[in-house]
Amino acid sequence: MFHCMEPEAEDVLSPEPQRRSICSNCDRPTRVCLCHALPFPPIQTATRILIVQHPHEARHKLSTTPILNKSLLRASSVTSRRLRRGLSPILDRSPPALYLFPSSASSTTPALHISAVHPSADLVLIAFDATWQHAREMVRASEDFLSEFATRVCLDVDESVGGGSIYDSELILRKEPFAGCVSTMEAVARALRVLEPNGPEIEEKLVGVLREMVRLQAGFLKPVKPRPKLLKKKTEGKEKKEGSVQVIS
Template sequence: MEAEDMDSPPPRRICGNCNRPSPVCLCDSLPAQPISTETQIIILHHPHEAQHKLSTTPILTKCLANSTAIISRRLKPGLSPLLDQSPPAVYLFPPTKSSPSVNVSQLRRPDRDAPLVLIAFDATWKHAREMVRASEGFLSKFATRVCLDVDENASGGSIYDSELILRKEPFGGCVSTMEAVARALRVLEPNGLEIETKLIRVLRDMVALQAGYLKPVKPRPKLLKKGKEKEKEKEEEQSDPIQT
């Protein structure tokens, strides 16, 4: 046992500020001071996602002063003192036939002076749908469902897909939680473009750091039918120079 303990690798050092392993520490990328927003941001963090090392929620809450993460499978009374007050709020999720969404850029706010609460769900798409369905009974009393202006037919709308295949999105137009909040704040905040730019810069740095520790993925060879395979072999024989 003593020999095994001596051979075991030392535990990874974790940064006490960004809570990430030292080799991928993001402290140099984080804002010197958390970004202030008029909007209050609440992220419902699925328990499984909270354990995922590539979740963007911990970094997002480090970047935004008025943000809170709640680890739970649904929103209900007693989880958030702020939401228990039934404030003007919106929650981000794509529309369905039974639950339409208002585009966030077309959102009409009767009282622009009242602080708005932005609610996002951080989970896999399957879990996020379950979380939204479980939370809507509570949210329907004071919150409006909103969506981002995206083209779902586009391929790879997320930094995860376009710059680093860390986590494959289910269809074009999907984005990470951090991207979704950044794009929503671009519309909701007076200096929204500046806030979005800062958040996306941090996310790009996180993605770039993780890329250095990924093993290259070999592309899967395409399987050819027997007929096509013979045709390919014949073409290769015809195109090869005669060896003498």
């Protein structure tokens, strides 16, 4: 005779957390699905766009690269810490290309402002998708290869001013380190405004998609609170500075 045994507490399996439902078209959670905002068909451009994503950024939920790939017909991306021959068939043929990144004090290659560029046939626009520090490292590691065929270009960036967005504050998902720093999608939109015959229209469409992405995401973002230790150090540093001023006077 078989007896039904009550399972011990440790044998009772807790219900598995339900995975979020993902849209099969835009690859985003259904709660923030962007299909209604994506241009259809994808925007045609004369310029080919290549996004180089840092491995860390490729895992970031708020990366705009996947949305760019779906919005632009001639956009593609690779994941790597540096560009080299054999990584991208697009670049292996050494096409006329621009890589979008500003100059800095340590830059060996000065950046030409993109407004001074004269677009040419088969032009490739390269953008680096990473944190500011990672992007610097990626550019330095890639410049020997890029110097063979590409020109470094930049948008307006002011490193002396705190971060923000070149557009309205509603477009900010993550705080940028300097004024003029933008998301990859914003940077590409601005560049295409200059490079494409119907650039302003393309920029408006891309910014519209980004604005909708931010609007949907805003309801799920938690406000960032300063860490207690950093806040304490900042307060102590301020008090020490004020005390020093009083002694001098």
